[in-house]
Amino acid sequence: MGDEAAAPGITVEKVVHTYPLIRHTDMSEEMRIEAVELSVTACEKFSSNNELAARMVKESMDKKFGPAFHVVIGESYGFEITYECTTICYMYFGGNIAVCIWKCS
Incomplete structure (x- = not known):
């Protein structure tokens, strides 16, 4: 699919990150490390159910x-x-799974 739009002789590669890519955070170091580790574990454990993954992260945080x-x-x-x-x-x-964690007072 992606190669059809490319010019002849040019290959198009899709980059999939296998590590967490943080776009924005202002958490403390301890909280950030915990949030990232929990998110990775939850996304791997519940790869087909994002709701259960989110619940696991929320309850742990x-x-x-x-x-x-x-x-x-x-x-x-x-x-x-x-x-x-x-x-x-x-x-x-995992490339296209976004995770947003925040706290409201």
């Missing part, structure tokens, strides 16, 4: 850092949120 975390995991979504400073992380995993 609530236990460790206090309640009112929100988590969205999926493809092709946009968002505009209000969040508590130093509690947001927006990242990609």
Whole structure:
């Protein structure tokens, strides 16, 4: 499919990141590391069910850092949120899975 639009003799390669790619965060180092590790584990464990992956991350973050975390995991979504400073992380995993974690007070 992707090669049809390319000029003859040119190959088109799709880059898929196998590591988490953080787009934006203002979390503390400890919270960021925990959020990334939880997200990777959840996305790998529940690769076919983003809702269960998001629930796992939310419950773990609530236990460790206090309640009112929100988590969205999926493809092709946009968002505009209000969040508590130093509690947001927006990242990609597996190429096209976006993970957004934030806390509201």
